[in-house]
Amino acid sequence: xxxxxxxxRNESATRAGAATRNDPAGRSDAALIPPVDVIEDSAGxxxxxxxxxxxxxKLSLQVEADTLTIEGQVSMPTxxxxxxxxxxxxxxxxxxxxxxxxxxxxxxVSADLKNxxxxxxxxxAEHAQPRRIDIxxx
Amino acid sequence: xxxxxxxxxxxxxxxxxxxxxxxxxDLSPNIRGLGRGGFPALNVGGTPQSxxxxxxxxxxxxATVEIELDRGVLSIAGERPSGLPAADDGKxxxxxxxxFAGRFRRVLSLPxxxxxxxxxxxxxxxxxxxxxxxRESALPRRITVQ
Numbered sequence: 001x002x003x004x005x006x007x008x009r010n011e012s013a014t015r016a017g018a019a020t021r022n023d024p025a026g027r028s029d030a031a032l033i034p035p036v037d038v039i040e041d042s043a044g045x046x047x048x049x050x051x052x053x054x055x056x057x058k059l060s061l062q063v064e065a066d067t068l069t070i071e072g073q074v075s076m077p078t079x080x081x082x083x084x085x086x087x088x089x090x091x092x093x094x095x096x097x098x099x100x101x102x103x104x105x106x107x108x109v110s111a112d113l114k115n116x117x118x119x120x121x122x123x124x125a126e127h128a129q130p131r132r133i134d135i136x137x138x
Numbered sequence: 139x140x141x142x143x144x145x146x147x148x149x150x151x152x153x154x155x156x157x158x159x160x161x162x163x164d165l166s167p168n169i170r171g172l173g174r175g176g177f178p179a180l181n182v183g184g185t186p187q188s189x190x191x192x193x194x195x196x197x198x199x200x201a202t203v204e205i206e207l208d209r210g211v212l213s214i215a216g217e218r219p220s221g222l223p224a225a226d227d228g229k230x231x232x233x234x235x236x237x238f239a240g241r242f243r244r245v246l247s248l249p250x251x252x253x254x255x256x257x258x259x260x261x262x263x264x265x266x267x268x269x270x271x272x273r274e275s276a277l278p279r280r281i282t283v284q
Contacts, residue, residue, distance in 0.1 A: 037232070037236065050196045076267075082183040082184065085183055086183075
């Protein structure tokens with residue numbers, strides 16, 4: 001397996017650790033795991049995540065060392081007196097953590113949030129860009 | 139089989155297991171099935187004045203979403219384009235493919251006291267919010283003793 005597949009690994013251990021750290025019951029920090037698509041081409045990686053109901057100001061993206069954390073709080077226009085009768089989305093929070101691999105340039109991540117879909121572009125570092133290697137025949 | 143909406147979530151998995159158990163033992167399920175796990179995910183709530191439906195449908199063009207109300211049955215249909223490269227494109231590799239793509243339709247029946255002319259819908263941040271007003275005659279009111 002190539003190293004780039006590191007980005008596909010979900011750090012569930014980190015997530016569980018964070019849950020117990022903030023709250024002994026471990027439930028208030030619970031979050032839904034947003035579904036994602038990860039596509040790699042020669043220049044970098046594109047990540048798309050479904051974050052319905054997360055406005056721009058409630059989205060937090062963090063890159064720390066080689067860890068990328070996506071966190072979002074759902075904000076919905078719920079009327080005050082509403083009583084839920086049927087619920088499929090039971091938690092108003094999304095969270096997912098990925099491990100980046102070292103040839104990715106974490107300092108140049110660009111992000112775009114539109115209609116509840118987050119698009120992240122993580123380019124590869126200059127030195128990791130593909131180049132053709134000439135074979136010299138002597 | 140449908141794709142789990144929020145994959146690898148332990149609670150969702152437990153929920154799915156529970157649902158499958160229930161479906162296996164339920165001798166008289168709803169005619170439209172239980173429907174959980176479809177796209178878009180739905181939350182439904184009620185107030186004394188209205189029924190509020192929230193469809194978690196990110197990445198749609200609101201102009202292409204069809205919402206129909208026919209004899210008290212509300213259907214939400216549309217298509218979500220796939221952002222993945224074509225299969226014959228050898229240059230890109232897909233490492234994770236979890237997001238829903240393709241046509242969808244979800245149907246739910248509304249209570250009898252809904253006013254068909256009082257249904258509004260708006261789309262914001264990927265949530266489709268449909269608000270259906272209850273009929274004036276069905277609203278709770280205080281009756282004064284003469």
